[in-house]
Amino acid sequence: MGPFLVEGPVEVVDEAGTVHTSHRFRVALCTCRRSRTFPWCDTSHRKRPKDAGPSPENGPAEQEGSP
């Protein structure tokens, strides 16, 4: 799952009450919580999760006994 795109400017208030402001005309909000710039998407969602199975996006699964 990727980011949620919204038109800016936007203000996002997190759980701690901190207000994050962006003045961009379009903003990508992180929905995976892996972003280092949360609540903004930094494309970290593209990295393979540890428990991901094989898929065209993640690549083939390693097979036991293969070199």
Ligand code: FES
């Ligand atoms: S949705 Fe892109 S880093 Fe979370």
